[in-house]
Amino acid sequence: MLQLHDICRSFSGKQVLHDVSFSARPGQLTGFVGGNGAGKTTTMRIILGVLASDSGTITLDGSPLTATSRSRFGYMPAERGLYPKMKIAEQITYLARLHGFSKEDATQRAENLLVSLGLKDRLTDALETLSTGNQQRVQIAAALVHEPDVLILDEPFSGLDPHAVDQVLQVLTERADAGATVLFSSHQLDVVERLCNELVIIGDGKILDAGGREDLRRRHGSLRYELTSDADLSWVQTQPGVLIDEITPERVLFQSEESQAHAVLTEAVKRGTVKSFSPILPNLSEIFREFTADKTDEEAAA
Numbered sequence: 570m571l572q573l574h575d576i577c578r579s580f581s582g583k584q585v586l587h588d589v590s591f592s593a594r595p596g597q598l599t600g601f602v603g604g605n606g607a608g609k610t611t612t613m614r615i616i617l618g619v620l621a622s623d624s625g626t627i628t629l630d631g632s633p634l635t636a637t638s639r640s641r642f643g644y645m646p647a648e649r650g651l652y653p654k655m656k657i658a659e660q661i662t663y664l665a666r667l668h669g670f671s672k673e674d675a676t677q678r679a680e681n682l683l684v685s686l687g688l689k690d691r692l693t694d695a696l697e698t699l700s701t702g703n704q705q706r707v708q709i710a711a712a713l714v715h716e717p718d719v720l721i722l723d724e725p726f727s728g729l730d731p732h733a734v735d736q737v738l739q740v741l742t743e744r745a746d747a748g749a750t751v752l753f754s755s756h757q758l759d760v761v762e763r764l765c766n767e768l769v770i771i772g773d774g775k776i777l778d779a780g781g782r783e784d785l786r787r788r789h790g791s792l793r794y795e796l797t798s799d800a801d802l803s804w805v806q807t808q809p810g811v812l813i814d815e816i817t818p819e820r821v822l823f824q825s826e827e828s829q830a831h832a833v834l835t836e837a838v839k840r841g842t843v844k845s846f847s848p849i850l851p852n853l854s855e856i857f858r859e860f861t862a863d864k865t866d867e868e869a870a871a
């Protein structure tokens with residue numbers, strides 16, 4: 570398990586990471602989400618050792634990170650850094666050779682990986698002739714070619730079309746299934762919600778929350794209920810303690826305490842046939858907005 574303990578970092582006297590602590594487990598895709606400037610890239614650079622922290626520690630399976638343990642890391646930085654004029658298969662083969670694979674093994678690995686990332690027809694093309702999204706796939710191949718135990722990916726899905734997102738996800742899931750720890754940053758909350766079981770949310774350099782996706786959905790955001798019936802539901806609007814989000818004659822989506830929701834259900838049963846009644850958990854975007862709203866309220870109070 571990769572664990573960060575109380576990581577702090579300042580630039581020119583301005584603190585941008587405040588006691589950042591979280592963990593990412595082997596076999597899991599962990600999404601690291603936050604808005605622009607929240608501190609994701611800085612945290613990832615510190616994990617990789619590209620940047621030093623001012624204080625705090627990072628451990629892998631309980632031991633402090635060393636150059637040797639980091640050699641089993643794969644990193645896809647936000648700023649892409651491959652050779653524009655080199656053919657993509659040669660380039661990934663070269664990186665595999667740097668990781669110590671034989672020529673034959675490196676060639677095979679590079680080709681397999683690029684094919685699984687949908688680049689079968691581009692193997693002998695120079696990187697610079699590929700579209701931005703396809704260059705990104707090559708960048709992902711570069712991070713994966715040595716089958717790392719820990720994968721740190723900075724915005725791997727930005728700029729990818731939905732088909733490419735699925736291909737990259739497939740490759741990352743295979744690494745996680747093989748036991749790797751996969752941590753990736755994103756501000757595409759809908760994508761992260763679909764892909765990750767584990768989430769870490771950062772805002773203004775502080776960890777706002779972390780944990781399983783479903784636990785986070787249960788813990789945050791206002792709980793809503795959806796009720797459908799064969800009878801007219803307009804009466805729900807006048808129920809005490811109920812805030813209507815959407816309403817049509819036969820369907821209502823509302824916010825309320827659990828006891829009020831059950832009172833609505835009891836009344837609906839008296840008035841007609843209830844077709845469905847279920848709580849709707851907030852999605853990640855809504856949770857994120859809630860954090861942002863809390864901050865705005867605090868700022869207003871201050």
Ligand SMILES: Nc1ncnc2c1ncn2[C@@H]1O[C@H](COP(=O)(O)OP(=O)(O)OP(=O)(O)O)[C@@H](O)[C@H]1O
Nearest residue numbers: 580581585603604605606607608609610611612756
């Ligand atoms: N080298 C640097 N010098 C000065 N400030 C920096 C430096 N690197 C990052 N920062 C500042 O640290 C804060 C966090 O930046 P960081 O790039 O980690 O955020 P991020 O969450 O990755 O943002 P984004 O999603 O926009 O890429 C920002 O306020 C940024 O301006």
